[in-house]
Amino acid sequence: MSLPVLTAVTGAQWESDLVSALERSSLGLDVVRRCVDLPDVLATAQSGQARAVLLSADLRRLDRDAVGRLMAGGVAVVGVVTPGDLAGEDRLRRLGITQVVPADAPADVLAGAVAEAVELAQVAGPTPITEFAMSNPRGSMPTLPPAQDVPAFETTTGTGQMVAVWGPTGAPGRTSVAVTLAAELSLFGVPTLLADADVYGGVVAQALGLLDEAPGLAAACRSANNGTLDLPALARHAREVLPRLRVLTGIQRADRWPELRATALEQVWELSRQLAAAIVVDCGFCLEQDEEISFDTAAPRRNGATLTTIELANTVVAVGAADPVGLQRLIRGIEELRDVVPGAVIRVVVNGVRKGPVGGDAEGQIRDALRRYVGIDSVVCVPYDRASFDTALAQGRTLAEVAPKSAARAPLRSLAAELMGIALPKQRRRAKKR
Secondary structure, eight states: OOEEEEEEOTTOTTHHHHHHHHHHSOSSEEEEEEOSSHHHHHHHHHTTOOSEEEEETTOTTOOHHHHHHHHHTTOEEEEEEOTTOHHHHHHHHHTTOOEEEETTSOHHHHHHHHHHHHHHHHHHOOOOOOOOOOSSOSSOOOOOOOGGGSOOOOOOSSOOEEEEEEOOSSOOSHHHHHHHHHHHHHHTTOOEEEEEEOTTTOOHHHHTTOOOSSOHHHHHHHHHHHTOOOHHHHHHHSEEEETTEEEEOOOSSGGGGGGSOHHHHHHHHHHHHHHOSEEEEEEOSOOOOGGGGSOSSOOOOTTHHHHHHHHHOSEEEEEEESSHHHHHHHHHHHHHHHHHSTTOOEEEEEEEEOHHHHOSSHHHHHHHHHHHHHOOOOEEEEEOOHHHHHHHHHHTOOHHHHOTTOTTHHHHHHHHHHHTTOOOHHHHHHHHHO
């Protein structure tokens, strides 16, 4: 039985020769349609006429969303490039196409690549469609400096630790915790990247005094979606605000959420692990997944950025407010988080701890409630210090800069050290005494 294949390499001089070679061969490939453009490919693939598709690197509007939609539909994707076109091959691989062959490859080599891609697609199975390519999203690409003007940065081996800072609705202080953790890590000498992935309107830029109309994370996602994002490009999008601290600013308007596409974020986070040893991501509050079944076609998911980040993170820091309503939301949120990402490593931070809303031994009651209802024993309690945080926000600086002796800083500094396995001086002295 022959394997039905689509081609979408219209305009290439070698397209006719390639199709003729496949049709003449007895390798089990049957070219059922020669598509003229990307919409033709997507429509034909959706109809179930093919098991694989051959795409050229110069196909107009080809991006990660289109490749993801094909793969989600169970169609294997093989890239075909003009012989010697290294840039085209590199772009196809950045788009998530693992099987790439030159156009002058023998028919048996091409057939082997198609068979391998089909086998991999069968093993993986159809995956949920995350998002489909939107037309030109709001906002424009920022003007970036040439690659040679990018400030020097330290790279890791691709094993950077990613920390997703999440919390339920109600403004429990996610951004304050994320900014403080990132700043403390940089002070420890850890190359750190702080990213704002809140699709409901991020405020990391405002918290650090950055007037940014061209969000760095959105720009990085666009580059990733187009297959042009590499490590130097990511470094140009990430502004250096302190020594060893870079920031990927987020969207300031909630209606720009389609710019943070889950498929593109996957590559952004992958490259971020090479750019920095620690990646701290400020996430949105919502974990709902029901929206993906509200459409009969592929469509963007608003919470895809949050869900993808949490799934890929090494640790999820769950932040809740230290009052009865905030604790109730945190407890329910942790249960939902465990349902969405089973096995996630969760660290809990209760923010703004004070005697008033809880009464008595505030920390003790908070720890008892979390132990009783969600089985969490280790809780980081951050004392209420509104004055210090207000000062930091007003000046666009970090807590360590404006109030280094703040009571709220110490527990977050300890948590930052713990996340990266850093021994604090007090811990070293205790070790010596023993």
